[in-house]
Amino acid sequence: MTGVFAAATAAIVVCMGLTLARSIAGPTVFDRILAVNSFGTKTVLLIALVGYLAGRPDFLDLALVYALMNFIGTIAAMKFTRFGDLAGMEDDDSGEVF
Amino acid sequence: MKHAVALFLLLMAVWLLNSGHYTVLITSFGVVSCLLVVWLARRMGIVDEEGVPIHLLPRLPMYLPWIAKEVVKANLDVSRRILGLGRLNISPRLFEAPTTQRTDLGRVLYANSITLTPGTVSIRVHGASITVHAIADEVADDLLGGEMDRRVTRLEGGGR
Amino acid sequence: MAGPIEVLSWVCILSGSVFVIIGGIGLLRLPDFYTRIHAAGITDTLGSWLILAGLMLHEGFTLGAAKLAMLLFFLLTTSPLSSHALAKAAFLRGLDPLQGRDLVDRHEVDDIA
Incomplete structure (x- = not known):
């Protein structure tokens, strides 16, 4: 069982490397945010797997918190790139928000 | 209450x-x-039919297995396109998908189902149609077939 | 010594890792932002579902499995939302998607670079 967890952890770490390469390569800011968001999803999976690998399933709580933080972080970064500030609600072309 | x-x-x-x-x-x-x-x-003011959609619960068990099956199929399809040797077998396309849902909640569910399925991403929802980006023509034609639209409309309580 | 449920959980976790890797490859290989969202979608959906389902099978019917199910639910609801928000922000900013089959040349250039 430990071997399976270790293999999955290694696969996710490799994939995080690929994602990081995309976030450095860009080319647009949206590519970078997408890569960081995807990196966050993999971090959630990594935390859960490492918890089982180390025999400490309490790590699941951290994974839960990280999943929510990752979502809010992505939305905040997206909103900042779109409006230029975090409180702005006015849209650039019509009445719709989001 | x-x-x-x-x-x-x-x-x-x-x-x-x-x-x-x-x-x-x-x-x-x-x-x-x-x-x-x-x-x-x-x-x-968010505790209402839209914020806590409990009226969907009885019909949800019919929708979830279907969308799960669709997501798995779409995953395998997109994986094949990504791993294809030589040139990538993709033909990205932007198109408008019509919707038949009566409520905003239904349209949100439809747009989220589209985005959840790899291969299609809903870009914006305006009025009764959704702008969708699809990774290939076949995927786009599949969505335009309207199966998912019908299922979401049935989920929110309309349609046949 | 390993029961059928353990074996099923191994299969789920390992195939989930494969899909996570495919998503990572797609993120590097696909030619523009909008197509890369689809690659990220693979990691977010089938990859994470299989890994979390595998962990749930390993865990059995306990509080930990309920937490994993909650994790699954959060990923299920937040990942399409953030993909959509990103796509819409990029679209309204005027980032044009590449379209049609004429991507080959550009993709080869990307491969060399």
Whole structure:
């Protein structure tokens, strides 16, 4: 069982490397945010797997918190790139928000 | 009121599952914090059919297996396109998908189902149509076939 | 010694890792932002579902499995939302998607670079 967890952890770490390469390569800011968001999803999976690998399933709580933080972080970064500030609600072309 | 009770029960379930401490004192803190959240949500005016869509629950068991099956199929398809040797077998396309849902909630569910399925991403929802980006022509034609649209309309209670 | 449920959980976790890797490859290989969202979608959906389902099978019927189910639910609801928000922000900013089959040349250039 430990071997399976270790293999999955290694696969996710490799994939995080690929994602990081995309976030450095860009080319647009949206590519970078997408890569960081995807990196966050993999971090959630990594935390859960490492918890089982180390025999400490309490790590699941951290994974839960990280999943929510990752979502809010992505939305905040997206909103900042779109409006230029975090409180702005006015849209650039019509009445719709989001 | 029905929706407030449902929201309270849901929050309480989440609290109990995450807490792990079941003494009277700690649990009463949980009850108080859940009541506080329900009160705040009511003040915000989001405790209604749209915010707590309990009326979808009876029909959800029919929709979930279908969307799960679609997501798995789409995953395999997109994986094949990504791993294809030589040139990538993709032909990205932007198109408008018509919707037949009556409520905003239904359209949100439809747009989220489109985005959840790899190969199609909903870009914007305006009025009764959704701008969709698809990774290949076949994927786009599949969506335009309207199967998912019909299923979501049935989920929200309309259609056949 | 390993029961059928354990074996099923191994299969789920390992195939989930494969899909996570495919998503990572797609993120590097696909030619523009909008197509890369689809690659990220693979990691977010089938990859994470299989890994979390595998962990749930390993865990059995306990509080930990309920937490994993909650994790699954959060990922299920937040990942399409953030993909959509990103796509819409990029679209309204005027980032034009590449379209049609004429991507080959550009993709080869990307491969060399």
